[in-house]
Structure formats: C-alpha cells, structure tokens
Amino acid sequence: MSNTQKSLINVGIVGGTGYTGVELLRLLALHPNVKLRSITSRSEAGSKVADMFPNLRGHTNLEFQTPDEAPLEECDVVFFATPHGVAMNEASHLLENNVRIIDLAADFRLQNTQTFSQWYGIEHSCPNILSEAVYGLTEINRESIKRARVIANPGCYPTTVLLGLAPLLKSSLLCKNTQIIADCKSGVSGAGRKASVGTLFGEASDNFKAYGVTGHRHNPEISEQISKISGQEYDVLFMPHLVPMIRGMLSTIYVDLSKDALDTNVQDLFERFYANEAFIDVMPQGSSPETRSVRGSNALRIAVHRPGNNTRLVILVAQDNLVKGASGQAVQNMNLMFGLPETAGLQSIALLP
Amino acid sequence: MSNTQKSLINVGIVGGTGYTGVELLRLLALHPNVKLRSITSRSEAGSKVADMFPNLRGHTNLEFQTPDEAPLEECDVVFFATPHGVAMNEASHLLENNVRIIDLAADFRLQNTQTFSQWYGIEHSCPNILSEAVYGLTEINRESIKRARVIANPGCYPTTVLLGLAPLLKSSLLCKNTQIIADCKSGVSGAGRKASVGTLFGEASDNFKAYGVTGHRHNPEISEQISKISGQEYDVLFMPHLVPMIRGMLSTIYVDLSKDALDTNVQDLFERFYANEAFIDVMPQGSSPETRSVRGSNALRIAVHRPGNNTRLVILVAQDNLVKGASGQAVQNMNLMFGLPETAGLQSIALLP
C-alpha cells in the first residue's frame, strides 16, 4: 500500500444503506483520489447501489456485497457506516491486513469502557484497539489523526459543541463552576434511515420537540472530550431537539467566562483560533448562522455573542449533520491519513436555497 | 337501541392506533351525541389513548382494549380503522348483535369479489354481507346510507374523483369515449402510521413523485362507482402522487364533454347539483381550491375550468384526506344512520394557516 497522492486510495464501506452511507458514496464517488472498491449490506447484497439511491444513477455501478464476499482486506481504508457494535468486531482482522478504519458509529468514541457499556448496552470487545483509536475531531486532533490506524469519527452533536467551545477550552477562559448548557437542534436525518414511527413524515413534520430528555449518548462523549481538550472537568447539560428539516444542526451553547477573562476579545480569539481552517467559518459579530448555509457542505459556521457585554457567552454553531457531523468529517480524516489536501473531494458549496 | 337524537350513540372503534383512528377520536370525543365506549388495539392494550396521542390529553380517559375484552356487542355502531381484511371477519358477529358497521378499510368497497381478491390478495370471507353493504359516498348514496347496516366508507382518492365527476355523470354530459384522467396528489398521512422507510421524513420531505405507477387499488373502486353513478363504462386513468405535506389531497381531473353538452353552463350545473350540501363547496369560476382551506375540516371544495371554452374540462377537487376522505365522512355517515343532523360534530373550520 502506498500512501502517496498519486495512486488511488482503495476504499470499502461497511453498511452502506443508511444516510451516512449514501452520503459517503456521494462524496467519494467524485473524490479525485479514491477508488470505491466495495460496499456491503447483508440485506441488499446483489442489488445496485444506484437502485436504492437514485441520485447515484450514472455515477456508480457498484453493487452491494455481503460482508463475506467483499474484498475488504484489499482496501486501504474501510469506513463503518453501521449500527454501534459492528466495527469493534471487525477491527482486529482488518488491522492485521493493514487496513485502516474510520468508524462513524460510537465503538471507539468513549475511552472509558464502563461508560460505553452503560450507554450502549454492550461490552467493548477490543479495549486494546480502543486505546490506540484517535477521536477524529479533525481541527483539534489533526496530528494524531495523520498517524492513526483507527479513527473514532465524532458524533454529530459533539462536533458542534466541541468546535464551538474549543477556543475557550484551550485558553482556559471559562468559569470553573460554569455549567455548560448545550441546547441543540437537529434535522430528522440524524435519526437514520431505519423504519420507525417516530420519524415518519406524518409525525415529525410541522412539529418541534425536545427528545432524549432523560439522557442522551452524546452527553458522556461531550464531557469526556471537553475534559481532554481543557484538562478540566465541566458539568455539561445537553438538550437535543428535533427540527422538521432533513439536514442541518444548530447548537446554541451557553457558558460563563471566568472573572479573569472578562477583558478578552472573544470574537478575535475565535477568529485567530480558526484562521487557517478551511472548513470552520467564524462569522462576523452579530451574525446568526443558518443551517441552510452549510447544507450539503463540510463547512461549520460559528457566531459568538455576549449579550449586554456580560459574563455569559452564547455560541451558535451550524453544520450539516450528515457532512461535517458525519461523512464529510470522515472523508476529511481520510484525506489527512493518506497525505492528501484536507479539502480533497470536499469543496462543494452549500445548496441554498 | 333507540336511534333518537336524545340518547347517546354508543361507539366502538376497532384498531385505533393509526391516523384514521386518532382522527375518529378527535371528531367523536367532542361529538355531542356520542359516547365513546371502547377502542381496541392488541399491541397497545392497557395503555391510555392519550399517552399515544397527546392531543387527546384532557379530552378522554379511554384505554386501548384487546378485541376480546372490548364490549363491542354493546355498541350501536363500530368503526373499523383497521388494515384491509379485518372488518369482514368481524361483521357477521356484530350484525347478529344489532351493531352497525362502518368500515374505513376496503373490505366492502368492491362488489366484485374477483376484483377484490385480485387487488387485495385475499378472498372475500362474507360475500352475502358484502352484497348488502352500502358505499358510503354520502352525497350520492344518502338514502341507502340511512337504512344501511354496513357502510363501506369510500377510499380517499375515490371520494374526490367521484364527487368531482358526479354532476357530469348524473347528467350524461361526458363524451362516451373520453378517457377520464385523474391526476391526484395526496399528503403523506394517506400512507398511514406504519413504520416504513418510504414515508420517513428524510425520504418524503422536500420531495415529489408519482407512485403506484403500475396500478393502484383505488382504480377499480373508482371505475366501479363511476359505472354505478352514470350507468356507463368509462376508461379511467388514475395517477397518484405523494406531496410533502401531512394532510390534504388535490385531484386534477381531465374529461371531455360530449358534443351535445357543449352549450351547458357547467359552473351552474355544479352549483345547482351541490346547492344544498353542507360540506361540498363549488367555488366561483376561476378559483383554485387549496388543500389548506380544508385542513382538519369535512369540507370538499371543487372548481371547474374549461380552458379555451373547449370540450376539455379540468376539475379541481380538494379535501382533507383524513376527514372527508376518511374519518369525517365516516362520522357524516354515522349521523345519517342515526337520524342526526348530518353536520353534528363536524362543524369545525379548517386550520389556516
């Protein structure tokens, strides 16, 4: 396997019938450095990918394969767009064959295996591989990602909350006792492409509600990463809501600055922190990022507000939950791992209107 | 059992967990002449109806019952809001107990049992009961409905097509060789409240398509009734489409007038035909009925166009598929059967916006 830009990267996708799967296909089918080798689905084996996802007609002739017949060992990298618990059972075999892994599920997100089994209801099957896995929040963990064999692609909500807070966490500007409130809103595609009454059009359209009010799996993920980034423990209150739109996520984050930080120009801090990032857009003072401004693109837009010039900050973060919140960030990580420009295959402009 | 207006009608609902079920509950919970006695659901038995449908909180304390424990024999009328094939198996038992039946499924819609088994994939289990069943298109079959023991509540699409054509069919104004084209568009609730990938918000929102392009069950129903109403056979081409809205149906019907009919004032004909109908609104010349103008109400609005004053007529018909297209018409039929004013419990105004 040669990791240069010249040869194409052989890519496999395990579990390609969901929304993160078809989004990977959309991005990778036009990626200049990728050869899509295989996509697996037990239930759809033998049928054409483009029959299930007609947007791909004319762009790929790939057929779904069973996991057994798929030549995953011959790939350079395999993406897992599967339910939680699949990637960890395949990881060892693939690593032995020098195949890198990018898991879009949660198998490698929580280093604390107790927390993992508590929230996901299964024991972790390969703690040793888990310990080498890198949390694929690209802008924060770039150097480790380059060298990683296993990437835990971040959850969609954590991506917004962590990138919205990172400049403050890295600079220790938050009040130590602040409770971080993340009031988050997601489009319905975040719930996946599984038949379910709750996400029927008749149920989710023209409606708004909070969900997971008694606890959500992304809460421990956010807490663990905040602690890693800042070196401190913060209490995080995470409230997800369901928006009647297909794609898009907006997180409204409330935090308190420490007394020492009151003179900091927070707008300036954010702009400098993300100055060289291709996908992070710190908007001008007074802005309000809209989810449609990132629809279909890997951009994540941030606006910072300090109402009444007080201690309380309000940070607004918008992303496409299926792109920067899932498949786009996964491709961004792949680019890093294989020495490609980070933006390769990810330069499309958001679809507006 | 006394069918006067004074005593309350004891009502049972079989299969109340779908959209026509909850719509029946919404209408009947405030109906001044109805006592809701029982609602059945095998899967939800023991749980409160208002826990599943929170709009009913404060309006009913009813709990779902298993069909076995439900006192359906003590009801005056039982509505079947079930999948096709359920009502016909319960009908005989209920009729023996003097319980009338209003079936919102298709069991009693097609008098031709061969056609029935061809389209629904099951044999008809009680052809003798079928033969006495009345097709509950209220405005057309009013007198038979009053005396009926079994009502086949019409399909949503047929209701619009038949009421849109009835003034022409009854007056023999159509060209005998005309192909009736019914280009129909329905909101997603028409597909029911069953978990299914195709009607997920992520699939059906921001999208439009035809479906059932190779044939749809409402086609034979429309043809059979057109033949009954007109005494003639017409070729009907029915094309349903799925609209990204919850409720509402618009049918655009194309027909040719016969040569003899070219001098007829069609607008006038329609207005006179429906002059005394509480729920049928023939709109002024040049109008375009919107589905939101009937959202949540039992009204059906019609506009007739004759582009270029030609032989071709275009008839636009709008209804709420869950009200006039299902549960509202069912209640309208119940009112007739029990000697109540036809509008009892059905006088709400459409929710606009």
Added chain:
Amino acid sequence: MSNTQKSLINVGIVGGTGYTGVELLRLLALHPNVKLRSITSRSEAGSKVADMFPNLRGHTNLEFQTPDEAPLEECDVVFFATPHGVAMNEASHLLENNVRIIDLAADFRLQNTQTFSQWYGIEHSCPNILSEAVYGLTEINRESIKRARVIANPGCYPTTVLLGLAPLLKSSLLCKNTQIIADCKSGVSGAGRKASVGTLFGEASDNFKAYGVTGHRHNPEISEQISKISGQEYDVLFMPHLVPMIRGMLSTIYVDLSKDALDTNVQDLFERFYANEAFIDVMPQGSSPETRSVRGSNALRIAVHRPGNNTRLVILVAQDNLVKGASGQAVQNMNLMFGLPETAGLQSIALLP
C-alpha cells in the same frame, strides 16, 4: 350593554388580514356567545373575508370595512390584530363609547413607557389608559382581567416563559442570582402575514437559525412580568429561534433552584399550581411536550425536568403561538370579561397528525 351569557357579545376586529386576525375569525365564527359585527381593513375594504381566507367559506359572509364605516362604537369589545401603535390611538374613543379593548399588539404590554419607546420606536400616546390596562396572562391575572376595560394580550414567547416559570416565581423557589435562560423556538407564522423575503418558503423551509440575537422586544416584556409575578428582579437571557413549521412554539427554560428549594417536589408543585386550569397541562415526569399536540388548540403543555436531581431545572413549554400565544388567549380573556365559561368557543382538540 348586558354582560350576561344570554345575549350575544357584539365583536369588532380591527385589522383582520393577518394571521392573528384570521385565527380570531376561526375561533369567533363558531363561538356560541359571539356575534361578529365588523372587521376592518383599509386595503381590503369591500371584499369578502372568505375570499381572502377560503377556510371561512360557508362560515361567514362578513366583508372587510374601512375603519371609518365600521360600527366599532356599537360593539361590546374590539380586538386589535394590528401592527404595534394602532390600538393606543383608538383606545380613548372606544372606551368613551363603553367598548372594551383587547389588544393583540404590544401597545399596552409594557407599563414602562421609556422601555416601550426604546424597543418600539414610538412614544406612547395614552399613558393614562396604559396605566389601567391589564396584562392578559389569563391564569395569572384572572381577577383583574374580569374587571378590565383594556387588555394587553401577552406576546407569544412571554406566554410560554411566564406560565412555565409562574409556579416557581410565586413560591420564591429560584436562586436569586440565577440567570433565567429561555431558549425559545417558534414556527414561522409568528412573523406574521406580511410580504417579506426572510419568511418566504424558499428561505425558511428546511432551515433553522436563531434570530434577534442582538435583542428582541419580548425580552423586556418577560423581565417586567417576571418582576411583577415574583416581586424580584431576575436577569433573563432570551434567545428566539425560527423553526420550519407553520404553527407552534416550544420554549426550553433553564433556571437554578435556590438552596432552600432543593427538597421541593417540583413536579408536584407544578401539578398543584395548575390543577384547576382548563388549558394548562402539566405532563407526567419524563415527558416531552410536542408542538403538534397543541396545534390549533388553546392548550399549553409543560414538562419539568431536573437532570441528575441537581439545582438546575429544565422546563419545556409548548403552545400554538397563534392560539394560546395570541388569538385563543384573547378569546379566553373575552370570556372572562363577559362572565362566560372560560372555555367557551375554545374546546377544540389539537390537529394531530
């Protein structure tokens, strides 16, 4: 004028071409104790109300009148569904004619005229009438409303925030230094029926964003009323968001309990506080109120959460912004003012799905 239930209340509506106007018409057209006398609109004078709002076809023959020709002085009560600044100029004349006023705009909401002119950009023209006006938050100011001549119907957002907090404010259970965070989400109808690019379907659909991030008129209204209800000053951070749905509002409110209140059973407190209220529904522990569960109805549903049994409370409040958040509450106030049952004309069940 006799305020008994027997005679009909003569009602006028000034400015009936917007969403709160048509919603008043929907509610009042079927109200058993109301006679709609007049509805005004300069631009639409002479045209039928039902031509503009086809859901009213068959329910009213009313035509729009110019303010001059409208017999408002002969009404018992006049609703103002106008832009801000209209009601205060008409109030004196109507009061002199013994006509009561319910203003759905902001003219009489803020007792502090400086704050009013700061946020609304106009001087208050009748401070003396303002001083007798009653803030029409029905459940809190019921007794004053009964005797009022002028009602300031509350803003939609304030209704949710104040009713969500009232049990705590009345019992002094909040930490004195808590910053009340109201992260609120509204359907697009809240922006009214005025031609505007920002609320076009192409702009607002399939999108989510915060707005008014640098300040919103409902903030001072919320603050003033919180101070009135609690007798204390609290810092309120109000963040409104726009949801791609027509109707509905969900407010997620974050507050801290005082040390002394930590043993309070907050669920029980809320249930007892609203035990006798027809329109306030305190949902069971663990619930999440959905906006569709109140679509078209005057209900307001509340759920209280205390994550980790900590000092922080999360209160979720759902209402239909056009009903309990505007026209429904206005009718509820009218009922009180004229000695009618508070629920008269307001008993419809929310449209779900």
Added chain:
Amino acid sequence: MSNTQKSLINVGIVGGTGYTGVELLRLLALHPNVKLRSITSRSEAGSKVADMFPNLRGHTNLEFQTPDEAPLEECDVVFFATPHGVAMNEASHLLENNVRIIDLAADFRLQNTQTFSQWYGIEHSCPNILSEAVYGLTEINRESIKRARVIANPGCYPTTVLLGLAPLLKSSLLCKNTQIIADCKSGVSGAGRKASVGTLFGEASDNFKAYGVTGHRHNPEISEQISKISGQEYDVLFMPHLVPMIRGMLSTIYVDLSKDALDTNVQDLFERFYANEAFIDVMPQGSSPETRSVRGSNALRIAVHRPGNNTRLVILVAQDNLVKGASGQAVQNMNLMFGLPETAGLQSIALLP
C-alpha cells in the same frame, strides 16, 4: 477573446440577487474554466455577495456592482438573471462589444412578438436580435447553441415537457389530434426570491394547489417549441401546481400514440434517443423519478409508462427547477458556446436525502 479551454471565460451576471442568480454563483464559483468578473444589483451595490448568500462565504469575495460600474463589456458572456424585459434592452450594446448573452428570463424565448407582448405585457424592443436568438434547450438545439450569440434559456416547465416529448415528436409517433396534457408540479423556489404573501412559508407550506388556472406564460412557449420540434401543431393543456418543497419539478405528461405507433417499443425509443446524453436519464420500465434524485444536480430523469398497453402514454419527468430548469442548463449552454466539455462544472451528485 479566445474561446479555447485554456484561458478562463470571463463571466458577468446581471441581477444576481434572486434564486437563479445565487444558483449561477454556486455553479460558476467552482467551474474550472470560469472567472467571475462581475455581478450587478442596483439595490445591493457595494455589499458582498456572500453577505446575502452565506453559503458562498469562503468561495467568493465578489461585491454587487451597479450596472453602470460593472465591466460587462469586458466579459466573454453575460448571464441575465433578471425580471423579464431587462435583457432585451442591454443586448444590443453587449453584442456590439462581442459579449455573448444567456438570458434566463423570457425575453428571447418566443419568436412570435405578438404572443410575447400578449403574455408579458411589454413590446419587444429588439426583434432583430430576437430573430437570431437560439432557444437553449441543449439536447435538442446543440449545434445552433454552439454558434449562438444570444441564448434564450428555456423556462423550467418547458424544459421538462419538451425533453419528455422530444423522442415522440421527432419520430412523429403522436396521434395528430391528441391533446397533450402536461400536469406539472413545481417547488416554491420557482416563484423567485421576491417578497410576496403567496409564497410565504405560512401560506405555501403544508399546502397544495393548482395555480395559473386561467393561463400561464409557459403555455405558448411549450406550444411554439413543440411545433418547431415536430413540425406540427398540437393542442397543449398545461396545468401547473405548487408543491411545498424548495426545489424540484415533476411533470406528468399524458399523450396518445398514433395508430401507426402502437407497435413501437417506446421504452427502447427513449433510451436510444438519449443514449449519449450526460444529463438525461431514461429510467427502467416501471420507474418513478423522484425530484430529490436530482436535487442540486443538472440531471433530468424520465420514465415512460403505457398503462394497459393502451394508446395513452404517461411520461414522468423530474428535474431541479433551478439547475436543469434554469442555471444549470444555462451553464451547460455556456460550455457548448465556448468549446468546453458539456459537463464542465456540472458534475455534482444530487443531495439525497
């Protein structure tokens, strides 16, 4: 000016604040052979394009210019994304400066100037330029487009109807007396980005209706082009409907085959007719093209049905009204005019979900 692939094409856009304008920007900003030189807007002159359309943040630094200051004469091609009547007044000046013109409005669509003034309410100001203008239906008029100085980019509805019928029209397979019925459905963005009550979210969402029922400007355009393509006159009945989605158009076309054509394999005919087209996808027998399968892409998908193997054909055609129905086809035409591969800058995959 050199029209080779090597040098960049200098592009100007007149009137870039509408939906076809921002869509041109989205496509052209990433087009490998284009240099965006200028975009004009009187009302927005001096402000950044990316401030109005935040999806373009990071992709262009262009500012709106007044028409006077814009260096349109230095461009190789100017797109008009303006209201009807603007391009025809600027055409002569630009042509004199060797600037080619692609008009996305209707100024050059109708060769019959009487018909033009009848439907658009203005006299045509440059019939001589009109007479050399080429109707930019790429797949049909490819050779003339290559040599054209002025392109009339087709209307969105005509694009679907004409491409859906072209294989039949070119082969003279239609019954001479057939009335072509085009029952068409469009997303709301087709109405443009102008403030207007009728296309507010509160009016157009969760609603469906026909519009233009007494006549629509695309009807004469369709008729004129059908006559050109087929060499025959057909009666066309065009009924547009408004779908509550942002983008997308589906046309359901009903025609009768001639007696001689009854043995033709129509599926095969369509497949062969479009076999070499990059953007036209003839789907397999039994298919139903969904608008989301072309969302954001220049693809147009067609399915042909022949219910009951009868004389009547039903042709379903789906496109994105803003791409193949407007800006995408305009760029496709530009590619042809400048000797580029037709797919340059147009290869993105539709956004699904």
